[in-house]
Amino acid sequence: MGHSRVEKAASRERVLRVASRKVRESGLAGPGVAEIMQEAGLTHGGFYKHFASRDDLIAQAAAAALTERPVEVEELAGMGEQDRYAGLVDSYLGREHRDSPGTGCALVTLGAAAGRGDQALKEAYEKRVRGYLDLLGGNDSEEARAEAMITLSALVGATLIARAVADRTLSDEVLETVARQLTGHC
Template sequence: MGHSQAEKAATRERVLRVASRRIRKDGVDRPGVAELMQEAGLTHGGFYKHFGSRDDLITQAAAFALAEGTAKMERSARKNTQDARAGLIDAYLAKQHRDGPATGCALVTLGAAAGRGDQQIKQAYEKQVRTYLDLIAGLDEDAEDPQGEAMLTLSALVGAVLISRAVADQEFSDDLLETVTAQLTDRASRDLPTEA
């Protein structure tokens, strides 16, 4: 790749990174092109060198945000060497995740937008859901139904973070995260093989 092509790719990724953070924080309807370009340190005029339209940028930023989560989930699982599933649950349901939507899991912040969005956003969302399900099922292969447990776990994780961000009572929000963490961890520990 030539120097100018490499610069163009780096600039495009910078815009996507900025846009992915903003749509996770503010939703897909709020950030305007000029605002996003300025935040990326670029002029509005350069936008069309990288994207066909605002919708094109938002679709690509959503896919970028969704895909970014895979590495985070894998790192979270590896933190607990004794029980990778518990490590993933603890990290996902942490108060820091709840309080940081701009860098948090895009499944939480983009669910409603994907539900109302075009086929490209739905496909990117579905791809990420399937990736996470495979990851979680792989952490719990001894379960009677690893895929079913993964579906339940992912739904509980995403739902708990969504609800904990949406309620007004901070204490209730904290309690929700702690309770779902305890319930999921307890459920996972019941699936672990017992040593003879």
Template structure:
């Protein structure tokens, strides 16, 4: 009887181990995703990242092939995370979903918290210089956002062109608002673009 139970116990342990490994990998990816939005990708250190995740540096290679592999996957996760936020913002304003999306994107809260903000803002310059994988992830997200924004504008024949203009203004406004030193000027940038778009 004991012989029959042992393989089952091993299977449970193996399944538990795989689930733990997947959860650990996801935790590392989420931390890296926040870091690449709030800091320069070049400054992302594996030792610090793994320490923040409560792991050893040596454990990194159990989850990722290389630092570049981690960055590509973390960037894709950061970019994709924005879709759900944009959709929620649009749904919160039933009367004018586009105004809801624009208002949330150009909010001071979004400007002030890059670690959880839209990765199109923080990763644009890096994607422009990086390899094909990051460019593809960035492009996929741009296309997703354009489809989302165009889908909110049911009355326009030029919905796609308007979506390109809107997304460009959103990303550019947040980028500039974060980059300037004068907070009042930063607020003005956000408020002016919000007023013009809505």
């Protein structure tokens, strides 16, 4: 008996959610089709009912990862400017974000891949960058835009470094120091 369109769409979404998380955890080269399908609760044989190829899935998963905003960011959008800024810095440079790349911001994990990627990936990455710049008040003035760009670069760079170093003490120090510098708390 065949699957309904609704079931097929739900299965496809489940595969994309798993692949999106896997892409954020291990980059574009990391996740395999069998692993993704198994985690999505589907058989490997059903893969081609949903995607033309692994490359098609990974491209769609990367785009999905870049369009998803963490819940914390959604909550920050409704706050006043000062609270939003401090909240974003605290959330982005928190240990939970560092330790959970699969559910964190894809700007950190997909930056290098987007730089080498195709036009669609670059555009998806750019859209997420612009979204954060807007959230940081980057459209208010030339000075505000410069501040937003510096802040976003510091957030992404500090998180990348904190995830990449082996020494947990240094990792924590990077997060704490950059957060302190950005929020002006010495």
